[in-house]
Amino acid sequence: MTKVNLGILGGGQLGSLLAISAKKLNIKTTIFCDDKNAPAQNYCDNFIFGDYEDSECIKQFINNVDLVTYEFENIPYETLHQINSQKKVHPKPEINRIIQNRLFEKNFINDLGIKTTKYKLIKKVTDIEQNEDLVPGLLKTCTLGYDGKGQFKINAINDLKNLKIDFKKNFILEKFIDLKKEISVVLTRFDKNSFEIYEPIENIHQEQILRTSKIPADIKNELKELSKKWAISISEALDYIGTLCVEFFIDNQDNLYVNEIASRVHNSGHLTINSHNVSQFENHLRAVCKLDKLNTKKLYNAEMINLIGNDILKYRNAKLQDNEFFFDYKKKDIKPKRKMGHLTRIFK
Numbered sequence: 457m458t459k460v461n462l463g464i465l466g467g468g469q470l471g472s473l474l475a476i477s478a479k480k481l482n483i484k485t486t487i488f489c490d491d492k493n494a495p496a497q498n499y500c501d502n503f504i505f506g507d508y509e510d511s512e513c514i515k516q517f518i519n520n521v522d523l524v525t526y527e528f529e530n531i532p533y534e535t536l537h538q539i540n541s542q543k544k545v546h547p548k549p550e551i552n553r554i555i556q557n558r559l560f561e562k563n564f565i566n567d568l569g570i571k572t573t574k575y576k577l578i579k580k581v582t583d584i585e586q587n588e589d590l591v592p593g594l595l596k597t598c599t600l601g602y603d604g605k606g607q608f609k610i611n612a613i614n615d616l617k618n619l620k621i622d623f624k625k626n627f628i629l630e631k632f633i634d635l636k637k638e639i640s641v642v643l644t645r646f647d648k649n650s651f652e653i654y655e656p657i658e659n660i661h662q663e664q665i666l667r668t669s670k671i672p673a674d675i676k677n678e679l680k681e682l683s684k685k686w687a688i689s690i691s692e693a694l695d696y697i698g699t700l701c702v703e704f705f706i707d708n709q710d711n712l713y714v715n716e717i718a719s720r721v722h723n724s725g726h727l728t729i730n731s732h733n734v735s736q737f738e739n740h741l742r743a744v745c746k747l748d749k750l751n752t753k754k755l756y757n758a759e760m761i762n763l764i765g766n767d768i769l770k771y772r773n774a775k776l777q778d779n780e781f782f783f784d785y786k787k788k789d790i791k792p793k794r795k796m797g798h799l800t801r802i803f804k
């Protein structure tokens with residue numbers, strides 16, 4: 457039997473970990489990425505470097521692969537749509553159209569009767585002044601913001617005088633909440649009402665970048681159940697195929713809010729490589745390539761620490777404990793705030 461050739465858009469650490477997992481399942485991978493130093497080229501079978509809007513590269517990619525998935529959600533919708541007209545893309549491109557835009561995403565979630573923080577569309581400074589009830593708040597670009605990029609904290613209306621905001625882009629103003637905890641739920645949907653779900657993962661962010669993740673999350677059982685229920689409802693409403701991550705906030709009164717949806721494998725799910733019999737990456741590949749769905753079980757509790765910037769140097773060549781697993785993303789340059797690798801510890 458000829459091997460399936462899976463196309464993956466994006467060649468960062470998520471693309472790398474997908475390509476590593478694909479080898480185990482005997483799936484070939486072709487990665488298309490706009491970074492010529494993309495770390496995933498160390499792990500895939502074919503690598504195409506080029507702009508995501510370059511028609512020649514898109515054509516070459518389509519001709520090379522049997523079906524397509526992606527490792528990040530900010531790929532131009534037109535590109536996904538064009539590929540999908542010839543080779544199936546999972547998750548389907550329409551999902552990304554919603555998720556790429558914070559306003560569409562939050563409207564979609566609220567329409568399902570699921571709670572988010574309060575928010576309003578902001579097109580000009582006076583829109584902020586007219587929504588004083590959302591201050592203190594965070595002004596976030598509707599598109600292309602991640603790890604805190606494109607975000608401004610507004611503590612008081614007076615702050616606006618000092619902020620230089622380019623209103624060529626649309627923003628949302630989101631009410632700032634006192635966070636008690638942040639959690640995420642990773643699930644892989646195979647078909648209607650057919651999915652594998654991981655237990656909620658507790659996440660700690662510093663400077664808006666994920667620092668550590670652990671299971672079990674130290675939260676009430678009701679919140680564990682509700683977060684899983686909401687993640688399932690979201691994946692069903694999106695008619696999703698593959699691995700998806702829903703990120704949540706919990707405030708001091710134990711209210712649960714969806715923060716955002718990632719239509720892909722997620723950094724907080726890295727610990728599933730060592731904590732479970734089937735990782736989020738393997739489950740994603742199984743779902744998009746229509747392989748068997750395996751009963752996913754937890755083997756260990758675990759914590760994952762992101763190695764950011766120079767943190768990586770401490771672990772390269774370090775002697776690890778028996779319960780420690782080190783992953784070096786082999787990125788070309790070490791930069792502050794850049795995720796360079798991660799360490800997972802498992803516990804009985």
Ligand code: AMP
Binds near residue numbers: 631
């Ligand atoms: P985001 O890019 O929207 O996921 O935000 C990155 C991080 O900023 C989150 O993981 C939170 O730690 C923090 N954050 C974002 N929005 C809020 C909010 N409305 N209230 C409190 N903290 C927030």
